[in-house]
Amino acid sequence: MPKLYFNIANHKKSAKIIFDFKESVEEEIKRGKPFTSWSPFLLKIPEEIFNLIISKKYLAGNLKNELIKLVRKKRTNLKPKKHFLEAKWDKIDNVFWKRVSEITGFQWKHRKYSCFVNDVTVGHYLVPNEIRISEHNVYPIAEELFHLHYWDIFKEVFNSKEKYPFTNEKSWLLSEIIVEYVLLEDPILSKFWKVKRNYDFIEKNRRILNPIWKNRKDFPSFLKKAHKAKGISF
Numbered sequence: 001m002p003k004l005y006f007n008i009a010n011h012k013k014s015a016k017i018i019f020d021f022k023e024s025v026e027e028e029i030k031r032g033k034p035f036t037s038w039s040p041f042l043l044k045i046p047e048e049i050f051n052l053i054i055s056k057k058y059l060a061g062n063l064k065n066e067l068i069k070l071v072r073k074k075r076t077n078l079k080p081k082k083h084f085l086e087a088k089w090d091k092i093d094n095v096f097w098k099r100v101s102e103i104t105g106f107q108w109k110h111r112k113y114s115c116f117v118n119d120v121t122v123g124h125y126l127v128p129n130e131i132r133i134s135e136h137n138v139y140p141i142a143e144e145l146f147h148l149h150y151w152d153i154f155k156e157v158f159n160s161k162e163k164y165p166f167t168n169e170k171s172w173l174l175s176e177i178i179v180e181y182v183l184l185e186d187p188i189l190s191k192f193w194k195v196k197r198n199y200d201f202i203e204k205n206r207r208i209l210n211p212i213w214k215n216r217k218d219f220p221s222f223l224k225k226a227h228k229a230k231g232i233s234f
């Protein structure tokens, strides 16, 4: 089974974590959303810096310095959080990888996964074997890890060569529903956490997906039927 390594994001890494949202920031701006409406960040990022993020291809020079300055100002002591998460995860670790593999019928693609504990963004995944977590809660760790596994399966099932991990908005939406079937409804995994669902689009879509999930032959056939039911074809 894979192993999860916990790290504290230093200033440089935290700056990179912010910069990695570049494409999403660009998307939001294209959709006409003002930069202030952007929400994965846990610190206030001035408009000039957003503009710099959009204008630069790589994180270097002035932008890097400015982001590090912002991060340094915000910095909290992340050691207790890392210890808390590590200790909690230790109790789940054994069961989690194995059970997710059983439910999906797919082995985990990587042997090592990294969890960067940080205080600049909410939990997310943007790199194939790395998650970034700021919550004082192990559920986001499980959720982001599942998402990574999910997109690896997705690529295989749909023979998708798209750049990791996003396809279209509808596929993303399905992934947010499917993670709950696995983590919140499985009798073994659901014992590890108490979670209040927070996306309202989930309930509406679950009515269509519930019977497909319940009657699935296996995970890939469920994926295909679920996408078809939502009118997504590849």
Ligand SMILES: [Zn+2]
Pocket (backbone or CB within 6 Å): 143, 144, 147, 176, 179
């Ligand atoms: Zn999610």
